[in-house]
Amino acid sequence: MKKLKKLFIALLTVLVLVIALIYFFPQLIFSSALGQKLMLKLSDESVAEFYFKENQKTKDTLYMKGIIYANTLEDIKNVLDRNPQVTTIAMVEVGGSIDDEVNLVASQEIRKRNINTYLPENGMVASGGTDMFLAGAKRAAHSSAKLGVHSWSDGEKGGDKYPKEDPSHKKYIDYYKEMNIPTDFYWYTLKVAPAESIHWMTPTEIKKYEVLTTKKEDSELLSLQKALSSEEFAGRGTGKNEKAQELITNYFKTIGLDKFKGNYKISFDFVDEKTKKIRQGTNIVGYIKGETYPDKYIVVGAHYDHMGIVDGIVFNGADDNASGTAAMLVLAKYFTKNKPEHSIIFAAFDAEELGLHGSKYFVENPPVSLTDIKLDINFDMISRNPNNEIYVVGTYPYPQFKPVVEKIAKTSSLKVSYGHDDPKDKTKDYWMYSSDNGPFHEKGIPNITFSEEDHPDYHKPTDDFKNTNPVFYKKVVQLIEKFIEDVDTNFPN
Numbered sequence: 001m002k003k004l005k006k007l008f009i010a011l012l013t014v015l016v017l018v019i020a021l022i023y024f025f026p027q028l029i030f031s032s033a034l035g036q037k038l039m040l041k042l043s044d045e046s047v048a049e050f051y052f053k054e055n056q057k058t059k060d061t062l063y064m065k066g067i068i069y070a071n072t073l074e075d076i077k078n079v080l081d082r083n084p085q086v087t088t089i090a091m092v093e094v095g096g097s098i099d100d101e102v103n104l105v106a107s108q109e110i111r112k113r114n115i116n117t118y119l120p121e122n123g124m125v126a127s128g129g130t131d132m133f134l135a136g137a138k139r140a141a142h143s144s145a146k147l148g149v150h151s152w153s154d155g156e157k158g159g160d161k162y163p164k165e166d167p168s169h170k171k172y173i174d175y176y177k178e179m180n181i182p183t184d185f186y187w188y189t190l191k192v193a194p195a196e197s198i199h200w201m202t203p204t205e206i207k208k209y210e211v212l213t214t215k216k217e218d219s220e221l222l223s224l225q226k227a228l229s230s231e232e233f234a235g236r237g238t239g240k241n242e243k244a245q246e247l248i249t250n251y252f253k254t255i256g257l258d259k260f261k262g263n264y265k266i267s268f269d270f271v272d273e274k275t276k277k278i279r280q281g282t283n284i285v286g287y288i289k290g291e292t293y294p295d296k297y298i299v300v301g302a303h304y305d306h307m308g309i310v311d312g313i314v315f316n317g318a319d320d321n322a323s324g325t326a327a328m329l330v331l332a333k334y335f336t337k338n339k340p341e342h343s344i345i346f347a348a349f350d351a352e353e354l355g356l357h358g359s360k361y362f363v364e365n366p367p368v369s370l371t372d373i374k375l376d377i378n379f380d381m382i383s384r385n386p387n388n389e390i391y392v393v394g395t396y397p398y399p400q401f402k403p404v405v406e407k408i409a410k411t412s413s414l415k416v417s418y419g420h421d422d423p424k425d426k427t428k429d430y431w432m433y434s435s436d437n438g439p440f441h442e443k444g445i446p447n448i449t450f451s452e453e454d455h456p457d458y459h460k461p462t463d464d465f466k467n468t469n470p471v472f473y474k475k476v477v478q479l480i481e482k483f484i485e486d487v488d489t490n491f492p493n
């Protein structure tokens with residue numbers, strides 16, 4: 001009897017301790033994976049699981065079902081590490097998240113790994129599940145799928161009751177900006193339903209807030225960048241970049257660009273500063289005749305060369321500058337279908353990495369009179385930036401273009417920054433001579449360059465396609481397209 005009593009007292013002590021622990025430290029239950037699992041069980045829900053279907057032939061699609069919780073980040077990392085072939089997460093039913101902090105970093109992980117998201121037939125995401133869906137690099141949905149949104153609440157009042165400038169909004173706005181979703185989307189979710197209910201997005205809303213990416217926007221730009229930065233192109237080193245020349249020339253031909261003197265390819269000699277030897281480079285140049293001002297020219301240029309193979313290692317240069325080259329190509333195609341008012345010269349410059357030799361040759365031996373070139377637009381490295389930031393360089397010496405950029409920047413969720421173009425500004429590197437804009441600038445030809453800050457893979461063999469950010473890249477190209485269209489129709493003087 002005594003023994004039993006002792007046992008009873010011991011059990012009671014443990015129970016009291018556990019209750020006290022939970023009472024004083026409720027986060028033990030609410031933030032632990034086990035506690036969250038239990039809580040979900042009580043409300044007849046289950047935690048997010050990742051799986052492949054039994055009959056699945058290729059395991060490039062990973063399925064996800066359940067509520068995002070404390071372990072979801074680890075689960076995502078583990079399953080993606082074990083299955084590097086996965087390109088898409090199909091969200092079967094993800095009704096929300098029980099751990100907002102984890103949801104945020106898990107979603108960032110999806111974007112960082114360039115994984116796409118998909119809503120299959122009868123698929124459903126809501127609340128935190130919708131936020132995670134938005135992390136997909138490409139996002140698609142079956143027409144029967146549903147996306148639910150609502151406001152948040154801190155227990156006292158809903159997000160819509162806090163003024164717009166209240167700091168409580170910041171982490172959400174930052175997240176949508178990072179995911180390149182218009183911030184209007186956030187204010188809409190606050191208004192459209194309170195925290196305790198849900199609003200299912202209409203097709204018009206899905207379109208308006210750019211919830212899904214479109215196939216057309218995704219495919220050509222990215223596939224060109226991917227091709228140019230694939231191993232077969234051997235890093236596009238000057239003198240050994242025939243494969244890139246062939247791709248660009250064929251593309252110009254297919255879309256029907258006009259040629260100067262019967263040829264897209266223009267070969268030139270230059271002195272290699274390192275070896276003092278004469279080498280040969282090849283620019284590839286085509287043009288579209290303007291409808292209103294055929295004798296006034298805008299140059300749209302990007303260097304296509306990169307560092308080639310160094311000590312047996314291929315430097316693919318996906319960002320530097322397969323990104324700019326692919327952008328130049330799709331823009332050329334766009335303007336063959338949407339005829340410009342000015343003539344536009346599209347130029348893929350060679351030997352930029354060796355000292356801007358292609359663009360130097362171009363301005364020394366221009367296909368048209370230099371005085372008829374009204375503007376040079378240059379892109380160099382435009383497919384990745386962790387801060388969603390793109391620099392527009394050249395508005396300091398050519399301020400007439402600043403209002404145009406400011407106007408179009410308002411239509412973009414990118415952070416559009418100015419600078420690197422004032423020689424007196426010692427806080428930033430001076431970029432007016434660091435890319436193919438340099439030779440144009442030297443001749444006094446107005447020029448605007450789109451470029452991002454250097455990144456850890458800059459001029460490294462890891463500047464690979466998989467490390468770029470297609471959503472950011474696409475937005476930059478949209479911004480450039482609007483810029484060219486605007487200056488072409490309302491040329492600022």
Ligand SMILES: [Zn+2]
Nearest residue numbers: 320321380381
């Ligand atoms: Zn470059």
